[in-house]
Amino acid sequence: NAGVTQTPKFQVLKTGQSMTLQCAQDMNHEYMSWYRQDPGMGLRLIHYSVGAGITDQGEVPNGYNVSRSTTEDFPLRLLSAAPSQTSVYFCASRDLFSSYEQYFGPGTRLTVT
């Protein structure tokens, strides 16, 4: 099992550009989520999903969109990047019914200039 994979690992964007951060898991987990991690702020939940076709907002959803068309994939879209979105982004997944343990991806470091 590859676990949770994220691409790209690093990305630099200019203000106003759009992009999609990819996240995939091969553990057949129903629950997937996106976090951003900033110095002194800890991990903050952006969006989450409890299954294909179902998404919901977390603590800091503004400026981000998500969709869940398959169990495996949960992409995060930045529609118009802003410097405030410079951060490290982590995707995570877990089995919805048998365990609360979350498995995290390696992260994407995003810089918006």
Add this chain to the structure above:
Amino acid sequence: SQKIEQNSEALNIQEGKTATLTCNYTNYSPAYLQWYRQDPGRGPVFLLLIRENEKEKRKERLKVTFDTTLKQSLFHITASQPADSATYLCALHDKLIFGTGTRLQVFP
């Protein structure tokens, strides 16, 4: 608002000693609490989960306590090793509200 506090200052201890990290929370009554380890440039890795009706949980050299009256969890690493050096995060609730983490440095 819900708040989780972990000591933002790094904890430096000598190899072989017991490291104790603290997680305090307010305005919340979590059904369970988790501890994760994070190494530089990597995603967090799950270590332990403790439920509100459990006072203590152990896993090898790790021990977690959960005091719902004090709204506090303590995370202990006994016989610490330099390889234990990392940032340790506590998290509440099923959506995992995270603390900012405490960096542990174990020196020989």
